[in-house]
Amino acid sequence: QSALTQPASVSGSPGQSITISCTGTSSDVGSYNLVSWYQQHPGKAPKLMIYEGSKRPSGVSNRFSGSKSGNTASLTISGLQAEDEADYYCCSYAGSSTLVFGTGTKVTVL
C-alpha cells in the first residue's frame, strides 16, 4: 500500500478558501466512500475533521468540508483563520481491514 498523495504545502490569506487534494487509486479512495481528514498541530495528536468523505463530527466548524471525485478526495477550508494553520492528513480505507494515510499537507495562513 502506497501513501495517498497530497501537496506538501498550501497557503492562503485570512478569510480565503483553500483546497487540499488527496489522490489515491481505484483500490482505496476510488473504491470506498471512507475518506477521513485529520488536523494536527505541532506536538499534538491528530484530530478528526471529516469522515466518510464529507461528514463533520460534532464540534468541528462548518468551514471544513470534504468531497470526492474518482480517485481524488478533497478538503476545503473556507474563511481561513489563523488557528487553521496546521498539518492535514487524509486517510482512506484500502480494503482487507486496512487503512492508508496521505503524505500530509502543511497549511500556512499568510
Added chain:
Amino acid sequence: QVQLVQSGAEVKKPGSSVKVSCKASGGTFSSYTISWVRQAPGQGLEWMGRIIPILGIANYAQKFQGRVTITADKSTSTAYMELSSLRSEDTAVYYCASGKPLDYWGQGTLVTVSS
C-alpha cells in the same frame, strides 16, 4: 467520551522489541476498534494495524507484517502494540486511536531506538 492513555516514553537498543500500551476509559472497549499509527520525527502519519477487541482479530499494514503484534485485554480495557527487531528508523511517536474513523487518540508514546 472515550479517553485513551498510553504508556510512557521508551529507549531501546537496535534489534530489541518494544511494547506500548493504550488504556481506554469511557465507551465500551470491546465494541470498537483500536488502531496504531506512528509518526517519525518531521514525517507523516503511518497506519500500522488495528484490532477489534471483542473478536481478538488484528489486521496489519503489509509493511509491518511479521514484525508487529497488536493485542487487547478486555478485562483491563487495554490494547498493546509490540514491535520487534527494532532499527533506528523505528524511532517515532506511536499513537493509539479508537473507532472507525479514528475519532479518539491517545497522547502518543515516543520510542527512541539508539545504540
